[in-house]
Amino acid sequence: MQAVIMAGGKGSRLAALTKDEIPKPMAPFLGKPLLEWQLEQLKRYGIRRVTLVVGHLKEKIISHFGDGSTLGLELDYVEETAPLGTAGAFPLLLPKIESEHFLLLFGDIRFDIDLARMERFFLEKRAECLLFAHPNAHPYDSDLIVTDGENRVTGFDSKHNVRTGWQDNLVNAGIYILSRDMLRRVPEVKKTDFEKEILAPMAAAGEAIYAYRSPEYVKDVGTVDRIRAAEEEWRSGFPAKRNLEFPQRAVFLDRDGVINRYNGFVRTPEELELLPCAAEGLRQLNSSAYLAIVVSNQPVVARGETSEAELETIFNKMKTLLGREGAFVDDVFYCPHHPDSGFPGEVKELKIDCDCRKPKTGMLRRAAERYHLDLSACYLVGDTTGDIQCGKNAGVRTVLVKTGEAGRDGKYAVTPDLVADDLAAAATKILEEQ
Template sequence: MIAVILAGGFGTRLKEKTKNIPKPMLKIGGLPILERQINLLKKYGVKEIIILTHYLSEVIEKYFKDGGGFGVKISYFKEKEPLGTAGGFKEIENKLRDDFLIIYGDTMLNIDLSRLIAFHKKNNGLATLVLHPTDHPYDSDLVEIDKNQRIIAFHPKPHFKNQYFRNLVNTAVYAMSPKILRYIEKGVKADFGKNIFPKIFKKEALYGYRTAEYIRDVGTPARLLEVNRDYKSGKTERLNIKNKRAAIFIDRDGTINRHVDQLCKFEDFHLLKETAEAVGRINDSEFLAIAITNQPIVAMGLCSIEKLGQIHNKMETLLGKKEAKLDGIYFCPHHPDYGEKCNCRKPEIGLVKMAEKDFNIDLEKSYFIGDSWRDILCGKNAGLTTIGVRTGRGCRGINIKPDYFAKDLLAAVNLIINKKHGIK
């Protein structure tokens, strides 16, 4: 596979820092971001790289030359005038015979590229967009995917009150088929995210690849500092999915939101007052935040999967307004009295196992927080440390004892994070 790196940006928001060097040459842990990207590509066997340049292109070319010194083969294409993120691709069309990767030159990333490439090849879409939840969905362009991860809508900002969307944004890391080039006009300025994808997603298959791995742009001085800090602490590397991560699994009704019997209208969904702060604290740690919920109302015919999706969109939107995000939401729609017994209804551990596989979770270092015996038993069955909260059903009248009790979700999260892994 070939990779194309877009390195033509001006870096206007970085002002002084990019006066004499282009943004992709800014250093992270002592090496230019571009070099970090090239090292990552090489590690995953992508050794043919095209760099699209414009602003201060000579600095980049002088540093990397033909790539030989870095163990890869690099060619350059200098845009005479900036053509947006897509426009320049028409100029290098003859070099793009097979599927290729696209990375923006101001993005620090450490993701398992072989997993992304395998996903892209399996689905065989025109493009695969790497997506992740953000802590500021309210002012981001959002992407909607279906259960097969095909993209079914784009929701550009601004978003209005009472509009509830999933918290998923385009990270601008892509795998693409060269067939997409037929949608790009030669010499016309165009952007993949703004002009190309929204125009074609209805007739062409575009897929979203979700990941919780490290992907951040360094567009502002504050972010450049933060990315440097993350690199030096090892976080950038630790978040690569090849490394196991610990998770905090959280029950939904009565733990995240106010308990309502058979909640099936999104109007009835209200976060408990400590929830956003609690989830935000998880996000600031390196734990994953994953909701695990039984929703037998689907099997009972009281709520469709679509309506349940709206409720979850509201949950994500309300959290997002307070800069908190869930890495995953898993639900069991079944009930043994309405169809067959499944392996995902808590206290069964099917959903935990699914998340374990999706995120490469270290169950031994992970936790389950919930308000009912089903949560606690599910946590125990999966080998997790369990914390019972006093909100919702409050773990009342149960004889299965959690490892710890806490008054609410925030107290439970504080217990975990303050004590780190030494909780037991």
């Protein structure tokens, strides 16, 4: 796979660091230009040929990296004589790219991601375009991606839109894998916006554009404050540990009675109400080494009381409310099944004895596969003995919270490893154990 880095940005927001003498991708990050960090990351995953799209102060970049041989890379350059937006240089890239697909990224991000894993997902999905996507702590002022249940991107929701309803917390991070043919979608060299003019129409037309959902570290470092904050994170070693090449830890979270108030099953978005401690607990996990992954039994789908589309809306309400409080979950897994059939209105094909309904461990095992989790280093937080039994079955440490059913269901004779008043207290206890 070849790579293209858009390194033409002027970076006026970085003027204090660059003094307009160096271009934005050359801004120093822990003593080395941002672009050099990026190139090293590409090399680590076997990428050798990289084309840099340069513009503003391009001679500084070209004289620093030359043909790339000092880094063990083959570099070449596409020079913009006028700003071409994010895709206007595509026709100039066409003769440079010989691989069937290539990585495209922007010069003002710092990242540490398993590119081989992302490429496998691109190939599995037979995608035209794959975009790296993740939740963040401020979805309300971020551009969001809209996807269907199969991670296909169906739309883009600009932060300038007046939002109604409930949104998934999924942000485009600015790292793509594109088929080479995508370059032909820009017929002539002229200012072109990649998202608005190329991706949005593709999404609307149902084309093969997918989101790669990942908790790995990607940050836009286009301002001085962001560079400083990212440097701090880098010194702590946190970003490198989040790379999915390495085993990860997660806290699995039951939903009803842990994140939202338990008043029986939630069948409509109106019925979902966050518990007061939920956002605080999640914020603690979000800034720790643990991923926060919801695993939830939702037999309301099998019973025909809620459709999967309505269930997605209910989860989106949860994500929107958490996002307003600076908290997020890394992913959601749910079991829509139920074993006992014979009820009016039920969905026959979901009335099965599945492998995912807790206390079975299917959801945890699937999450472990997707996020390279070491289950022996994970926790499960739940409010029923079924949750705790599930945690035991999967070999994770268990925390019973006193919200929701507070273990009073009494279905399984199990003892949790820890007991906590609520999700915030549970997160504190988990982090104290480390």
